[in-house]
Amino acid sequence: MAVQTEPVRRTPLTRDRVLRAAVAFADGIGIEALSMRKLAKELGVVPMALYKHVANKEQLLDGMVDVVMSEIAPPAPGSDWKGAVRHRILSARRALLGHPWAAQVIQTRSSPTPVVLAYMDSVIGMFRTGGFSVDLTHHVMHALGGRMMGLTQELFDAPPSPGPQAQPVTPTEGAGDYPYVRELAGAVVHDEASVVGQGCDDQFEFEFALDLLLDGFERLRQQGWSSAGRSGPARP
Amino acid sequence: MAVQTEPVRRTPLTRDRVLRAAVAFADGIGIEALSMRKLAKELGVVPMALYKHVANKEQLLDGMVDVVMSEIAPPAPGSDWKGAVRHRILSARRALLGHPWAAQVIQTRSSPTPVVLAYMDSVIGMFRTGGFSVDLTHHVMHALGGRMMGLTQELFDAPPSPGPQAQPVTPTEGAGDYPYVRELAGAVVHDEASVVGQGCDDQFEFEFALDLLLDGFERLRQQGWSSAGRSGPARP
DNA sequence: TTGACGAGTGTACGTCGTACACCTACCGTG
DNA sequence: CACGGTAGGTGTACGACGTACACTCGTCAA
Numbered sequence: 256m257a258v259q260t261e262p263v264r265r266t267p268l269t270r271d272r273v274l275r276a277a278v279a280f281a282d283g284i285g286i287e288a289l290s291m292r293k294l295a296k297e298l299g300v301v302p303m304a305l306y307k308h309v310a311n312k313e314q315l316l317d318g319m320v321d322v323v324m325s326e327i328a329p330p331a332p333g334s335d336w337k338g339a340v341r342h343r344i345l346s347a348r349r350a351l352l353g354h355p356w357a358a359q360v361i362q363t364r365s366s367p368t369p370v371v372l373a374y375m376d377s378v379i380g381m382f383r384t385g386g387f388s389v390d391l392t393h394h395v396m397h398a399l400g401g402r403m404m405g406l407t408q409e410l411f412d413a414p415p416s417p418g419p420q421a422q423p424v425t426p427t428e429g430a431g432d433y434p435y436v437r438e439l440a441g442a443v444v445h446d447e448a449s450v451v452g453q454g455c456d457d458q459f460e461f462e463f464a465l466d467l468l469l470d471g472f473e474r475l476r477q478q479g480w481s482s483a484g485r486s487g488p489a490r491p
Numbered sequence: 492m493a494v495q496t497e498p499v500r501r502t503p504l505t506r507d508r509v510l511r512a513a514v515a516f517a518d519g520i521g522i523e524a525l526s527m528r529k530l531a532k533e534l535g536v537v538p539m540a541l542y543k544h545v546a547n548k549e550q551l552l553d554g555m556v557d558v559v560m561s562e563i564a565p566p567a568p569g570s571d572w573k574g575a576v577r578h579r580i581l582s583a584r585r586a587l588l589g590h591p592w593a594a595q596v597i598q599t600r601s602s603p604t605p606v607v608l609a610y611m612d613s614v615i616g617m618f619r620t621g622g623f624s625v626d627l628t629h630h631v632m633h634a635l636g637g638r639m640m641g642l643t644q645e646l647f648d649a650p651p652s653p654g655p656q657a658q659p660v661t662p663t664e665g666a667g668d669y670p671y672v673r674e675l676a677g678a679v680v681h682d683e684a685s686v687v688g689q690g691c692d693d694q695f696e697f698e699f700a701l702d703l704l705l706d707g708f709e710r711l712r713q714q715g716w717s718s719a720g721r722s723g724p725a726r727p
Numbered sequence: 728t729t730g731a732c733g734a735g736t737g738t739a740c741g742t743c744g745t746a747c748a749c750c751t752a753c754c755g756t757g
Numbered sequence: 758c759a760c761g762g763t764a765g766g767t768g769t770a771c772g773a774c775g776t777a778c779a780c781t782c783g784t785c786a787a
């Protein structure tokens with residue numbers, strides 16, 4: 256009989272195993288359903304066992320973010336600053352898209368982990384070596400904000416919530432008395448029906464906004480913009 | 492003796508009173524400390540009494556967002572589209588700043604309340620009457636994202652968390668081995684020390700990013716940009 | 728007078744995060 | 758081989774939390 260790896264002895268927990276299990280579990284059941292107790296059960300262990308590897312739930316969430324961050328591709332060598340930044344950010348976005356809970360969790364962290372700091376550092380570095388002053392880089396990073404990590408600054412997943420509950424009243428439901436919202440929603444649906452599920456192409460929207468910002472950054476860089484005058488990007 | 496308003500009879504609860512109390516309470520103790528039970532105690536009432544006026548905690552949060560939204564100034568009449576949008580968004584931001592919890596709560600709502608929809612409708616209307624096509628307005632709204640409501644797409648409140656816990660090691664703590672982060676942080680602190688508390692002027696950063704976007708929108712509008720070509724804002 | 732109704736109450740359940748004391752299998756050292 | 762420290766896993770317990778459900782009680786129309 257097998258002497259090694261006797262099944263009665265579970266493979267021991269590690270911080271890494273806990274974090275990966277948490278990520279997979281959240282991918283499956285959603286972040287709001289993730290609890291220390293359920294995660295422990297998933298790992299075949301008593302809840303308190305987890306606390307030998309993470310200090311508390313907040314640190315668990317921090318670690319989960321780090322796992323997602325580790326999926327971001329390393330910086331592409333060479334090329335212009337815009338291409339480099341664009342490539343990195345789109346890679347970050349791809350990592351996030353695989354974990355629908357990640358965006359929300361990232362936004363509720365109160366301070367960055369070293370992994371996140373390292374990522375920010377590398378993005379800042381791209382601007383600096385691309386010819387941006389410290390001053391401009393600073394403002395540019397603020398302007399990028401969460402988009403730097405691939406977060407879409409969306410307000411809601413679906414505009415009027417087509418939830419499972421019955422919604423009576425008129426067939427113009429949802430957009431109700433909001434003519435402009437309805438106009439937009441209608442146009443999106445009818446437009447080009449190539450996009451599969453929902454009415455609009457999130458990837459396109461993300462790149463649209465990203466390129467709009469990057470183009471704006473480039474313009475400011477070229478004209479040697481500085482915040483000394485303190486009057487926003489429109490300054491000639 | 493006073494016959495009316497005998498103090499033994501509390502002024503009755505209403506949905507409005509519950510929501511306003513919740514907003515004030517969250518302003519005071521923070522959103523994560525707000526619970527149905529504590530809110531009930533604050534109102535001198537048993538926890539279950541709240542459920543006669545709000546369906547559950549999610550609806551309470553929805554209602555709290557609506558209260559904040561109601562503080563946004565109505566649209567300014569006349570003027571160009573950019574001034575109108577800018578004014579409205581900065582007003583929204585002012586409303587949010589009075590309630591530090593609001594940004595986080597808004598971002599965890601799964602669908603917009605009618606009040607939020609109405610606000611979005613009015614912003615969309617400004618673009619449309621300002622000469623933006625339905626198509627461009629759609630993408631522009633995505634690009635604005637949460638910034639439309641005054642949300643700053645910031646990743647963290649304070650970069651390296653100067654928490655109350657003692658942090659030994661080198662005096663270059665925080666920025667540790669992140670040279671570009673340190674460069675930025677150092678420059679911000681030394682720059683113009685006019686800004687009071689923290690190292691940088693959030694209002695300036697918000698307007699910087701907002702104007703960058705609005706200017707980009709204007710450029711696209713002027714050149715009659717359309718998503719038919721599907722290649723982002725940089726298209727000539 | 729009555730009886731329906733809406734606001735507020737009381738009790739209870741299941742879930743959560745986690746403090747604290749405990750066991751126990753393993754290891755390097757004597 | 759004996760031994761004692763230690764890291765990892767356990768068991769019990771506590772004080773939150775949201776909220777279902779059955780109730781009381783004051784008010785007001787019929």
